Amino acid sequence: MKNNNQIKSLRKIELSINTNLFIICSIVTVAAMVLMTTDFFTRGSFVPSRMSLFYLAVVFIYSIHKELIRWLGEKKIKRRGEYFVYAWIILTTALYIINFFTHDYYSYSLEGYRLGALRDISLLTIEILGVFIVSRVLKLLFVFKK
Numbered sequence: 001m002k003n004n005n006q007i008k009s010l011r012k013i014e015l016s017i018n019t020n021l022f023i024i025c026s027i028v029t030v031a032a033m034v035l036m037t038t039d040f041f042t043r044g045s046f047v048p049s050r051m052s053l054f055y056l057a058v059v060f061i062y063s064i065h066k067e068l069i070r071w072l073g074e075k076k077i078k079r080r081g082e083y084f085v086y087a088w089i090i091l092t093t094a095l096y097i098i099n100f101f102t103h104d105y106y107s108y109s110l111e112g113y114r115l116g117a118l119r120d121i122s123l124l125t126i127e128i129l130g131v132f133i134v135s136r137v138l139k140l141l142f143v144f145k146k
Contacts, residue, residue: 021061031051043115059128
């Protein structure tokens with residue numbers, strides 16, 4: 001009985017931590033999107049944010065922590081992390097469409113140099129999709145483990 005109570009207590013604590021991680025992840029997501037979108041639209045007027053690795057680590061930690069809670073036996077896990085995936089896909093697609101209709105205007109600096117903002121956003125979006133897929137695989141492993 002003590003072990004069951006300890007697990008319930010641990011789950012409650014971890015759910016609270018996960019809520020905080022979601023809030024942190026949301027704030028960092030908005031910051032990354034704003035910085036990377038600003039880099040895209042200003043055509044290299046700002047130094048690139050170089051925030052991708054940090055952001056990816058925050059998302060990865062949130063995702064793994066959420067799976068940890070699942071493995072602790074929590075059945076009511078909100079699927080909020082998917083919003084990050086959808087937001088990045090929508091943003092990246094929108095930027096590609098804008099760049100297409102402006103004839104690659106945002107792909108080159110004022111001096112004519114090729115810019116990497118769209119490539120960087122695309123790469124980050126693919127990495128976020130990778131974290132999402134790993135999370136889904138872990139969920140399936142958990143379901144089939146039962």
